[in-house]
Amino acid sequence: xxxxxxxxxxxxxxxxxxxxxxxxxxxxxxxxxxxxxxxxxxxxxxxxxxxxxxxxxxxxxxxxxxxxxxxxxxxxxxxxxxxxxxxxxxxxxxxxxxxxxxxxxxxxxxxxxxxxxxxxxxxxxxxxxxxxxxxxxxxxxxxxxxxxxxxxxxxxxxxxxxxxxxxxxxxxxxxxxxxxxxxxxxxxxxxxxxxxxxxxxxxxxxxxxxxxxxxxxxxxxxxxxxxxxxxxxxxxxxxxxxxxxxxxxxxxxxxxxxxxxxxxxxxxxxxxxxxxxxxxxxxxxxxxxxxxxxxxxxxxxxxxxxxxxxxxxxxxxxxxxxxxxxxxxxxxxxxxxxxxxxxxxxxxxxxxxxxxxxxxxxxxxxxxxxxxxxxxxxxxxxxxxxxxxxxxxxxxxxxxxxxxxxxxxxxxxxxxxxxxxxxxxxxxxxxxxxxxxxxxxxxxxxxxxxxxxxxxxxxxxxxxxxxxxxxxxxxxxxxxxxxxxxxxxxxxxxxxxxxxxxxxxxxxxxxxxxxxxxxxxxxxxxxxxxxxx
Numbered sequence: 001x002x003x004x005x006x007x008x009x010x011x012x013x014x015x016x017x018x019x020x021x022x023x024x025x026x027x028x029x030x031x032x033x034x035x036x037x038x039x040x041x042x043x044x045x046x047x048x049x050x051x052x053x054x055x056x057x058x059x060x061x062x063x064x065x066x067x068x069x070x071x072x073x074x075x076x077x078x079x080x081x082x083x084x085x086x087x088x089x090x091x092x093x094x095x096x097x098x099x100x101x102x103x104x105x106x107x108x109x110x111x112x113x114x115x116x117x118x119x120x121x122x123x124x125x126x127x128x129x130x131x132x133x134x135x136x137x138x139x140x141x142x143x144x145x146x147x148x149x150x151x152x153x154x155x156x157x158x159x160x161x162x163x164x165x166x167x168x169x170x171x172x173x174x175x176x177x178x179x180x181x182x183x184x185x186x187x188x189x190x191x192x193x194x195x196x197x198x199x200x201x202x203x204x205x206x207x208x209x210x211x212x213x214x215x216x217x218x219x220x221x222x223x224x225x226x227x228x229x230x231x232x233x234x235x236x237x238x239x240x241x242x243x244x245x246x247x248x249x250x251x252x253x254x255x256x257x258x259x260x261x262x263x264x265x266x267x268x269x270x271x272x273x274x275x276x277x278x279x280x281x282x283x284x285x286x287x288x289x290x291x292x293x294x295x296x297x298x299x300x301x302x303x304x305x306x307x308x309x310x311x312x313x314x315x316x317x318x319x320x321x322x323x324x325x326x327x328x329x330x331x332x333x334x335x336x337x338x339x340x341x342x343x344x345x346x347x348x349x350x351x352x353x354x355x356x357x358x359x360x361x362x363x364x365x366x367x368x369x370x371x372x373x374x375x376x377x378x379x380x381x382x383x384x385x386x387x388x389x390x391x392x393x394x395x396x397x398x399x400x401x402x403x404x405x406x407x408x409x410x411x412x413x414x415x416x417x418x419x420x421x422x423x424x425x426x427x428x429x430x431x432x433x434x435x436x437x438x439x440x441x442x443x444x445x446x447x448x449x450x451x452x453x454x455x456x457x458x459x460x461x462x463x464x465x466x467x468x469x470x471x472x473x474x475x476x477x478x479x480x481x482x483x484x485x486x487x488x489x490x491x492x493x494x495x496x497x498x499x500x501x502x503x504x505x506x507x508x509x510x511x512x513x514x515x516x517x518x519x520x521x522x523x524x525x526x527x528x529x530x531x532x533x
Contacts, residue, residue, distance in 0.1 A: 009052045016041055017266050030361045032140055032269050036354050039273020053274055060271040062219075063264030064326070065237040067136055069218040070261050071157060072241020073254045074148070076432070079158050084307035089162035091303050093131045100127035100292065112288070113281040114344055122340045129332050129349060130292065132167060132325035135160045136268055137357055141320060141364045143258075146472025150429045150448060152316040155304075159321060161238070167327040168232045174334050179230035186229055193221050194243040201249055214257040217244070268326070269357075275329070275350040282344050286351035293356050297322030305382035312371055312451055315378050319367050323356040324349075368478055372452055395458055396443075398425035401466045401491075403449045403479060405430075405437055408496060409469035413441065416467075450478035452485050460489060468495035468511075473502050480509035 020034030020041070042052065080086060104123035107115040118126075138156055142148045148157075197217055204210055218237045226236025244250055300318035305311065332349045335341045363370065371378065395401065400420060402413045405428040416424040426444040428434055434446045447454055466483070468476050476495055483493060492512040497503045503514045 009055055013038070013042060013052055013056055013267075013270055017270055021266075028362070028365070030141065030144055030365065032137070033358050033361050035266055035269035036272055036357055039270040040354075041273070042270065043273050043277060056267045056271050056274060059264050059267035063261060063266070063268045064136065065218055065223055065234055066214075066257060066261035066264055067139060068234050068238040069214070069222065069241040070254055070257050071135070071139065071161070072238045072243075073245060073250050073257075075154075075157060075161065075242055076245055077242060079154060080161060082158065084304065084309060085155065085158035086162050088300070088303050088307070089159045089166075092159075092299060093128070093163065093166060095299060095303075096131040096296070097124060097127045099295070100130060107288075112285065114285045114348060119340075122335070125331065125335045125340050126345070126349075128170065129328035129335070130289075130296075130324055130352075132163045132327045132331075133160060133296070133321040134323050134325040134327075134353065134357070135164060136265060136326055137323050137360070138320050140262075140265065141361065144474065145364070145367075146470065146475035146478075147316075147450075150316075150450075151431060151446075152313045152320070152448075154431075155309075155313065155317045156320040159317075163325070164235075164238075164327060167331060168235050170331060171232065171334055174338065180228070183229045183231065186231075189225065190239065190243060193225070193240065197221060197240070197244060198247055201244070201247060201253065206252070210253060210256045211260060214253055214260075217241075218257075272326075272350055272354050272357075275347060278347060278351055279344065282348040282351055285345075285348040286355055289348075289352050290355050290359070293322050293324070293359060301378075301381065308382070310453075311375070311378045311382050312448075312453060314382065315371050316367055319360075319364060319370070322363070323360040324353040326353065328353065368450060368452075368481070375453070395425055395460065395463065397423055397462065398443070399423040399462055399464045400425070401463055402426045403466065403468050404428060404470035404475075405433060405444060406469065406471060408471075409467075410437070412467055412469055413444070417441070417443070450475060450482055452482045455482050455486050460486060460491065463489075463491035465491055466493045468493065473505070477505060477509055480506065480511060484510050 016038040017035050020036075020038035021031035022034065024031050024034030024037070101120070101123040104115065104118060104126060105120060108118050108123075133156075135157075138160060139148070142150075142153045142156065147153045197213075201213060204213060217240050222236035222238075222240035223233035224236075226239075227233045244253070247253075297318050300321050301314055304314035304317055309317075329346070329349055332341065332346045336343065336346055400416050400423060402409050402416065402424065403426075405413060405426050409426065409428070413424060413426040424443060426437070426441065427447040427449055428437075428444070429446065429448045429450075431446050434444055437444050468479055470476050470479070480493065480495075483489070493510060494513045494515065495506050495511045496515045496517055497506060498517050500516075503516060506514045
């Protein structure tokens, strides 16, 4: 592959990625499973040598840094200080290390090749590597289901960030290479960068300079600055994003950058399959360790339930985190460099991560169905729920319900309230948005409307109409499915769509009217303009 034209190299991996993603989508799996399969196909075919590996690895690194930057744009620092986030992440890592190191010690007597001669220190390091969940996988999974802004989505992201901080600390101190003394000036630099980047963003128009600014902020202000101080570039990308979280144009920046992030992350999943050629012993080791995904998820569920969260929140958060991480591979590379594990263990960890993605992806896709099926048992785990995620016990006198208080939902709510006053109720699953809107709008509440438990509990007999204004297709579909469980409901459901195929899906799920945003927008524009004549 070294002598092939770069265009040919890109054509190979992009074609295989596209075919794999398309196949996965056709059989009901997320495209990322197809991308993983594509990586293994490239590996087995022998195309992984030379330029294709270098190209995919470089694009993978870009994708991960863009991912962390976009996470930062949505993550407020105070979120990380919630005990259900930092304490859950810390307790889970400690208990996982204790439990798995004991398991690995026992497996040294099994006669299996990779476990023979494994030292206790090596067992501790592998256990630490397996304590992490995949930031890339979880974010992609949440976004595909329209749950990135949900309470359990932000809970999972917060836990992942704490895990990533532990990984960065481990890598920093195991390198025997301390950060530069200039690191003490980092707070000053961050203060200057926040002021400077905010001013620059204010001056930009809405064109191509927005994504160019995003790349500059990610790779120059973030990654390059932190690497200069001897810190992880990925951490720099995350923190620079967090510095801009309160900027008035942060949503615009996020929307422009997320598409680039999605493309470059294709290379990340391809790259997983290129890490090394599997052998019978590495495949067997990965299969033996795969049930630890269940242990990981159950442990998260039990810990989260101790913080008085709703059982559904704890379950969805735990299920999202039931996988193994790319940071585990980075920790594995450190272990390889200091002689704690061999190359076969690194390949086994890569296979284990890939297998966990393949299992976790379809489970995450059907997370709501799984909860509804087993909720009788899940609800028994924690009956004492007093957390932020407690939903309203009734809709009061509301006759009109607006679900989703974004760019469409807010004016819809205001229009209805002007006409009907307190008979209008607004719901959204973004706690920070509800806190902000509650200062000006008297009847808005936090709730996860995809939760069938919510619709089982509340009295909806007074409702005349429900307006779905969420921007994510999957979220609207999940809400419709939850509402459809209500027996003898008398209210009608109205929703909004951006594409013709969405309209068909919403009508099939029971919507009475679907507002075709793009078609009606032109009509409304002309009608309102002509009224000015």
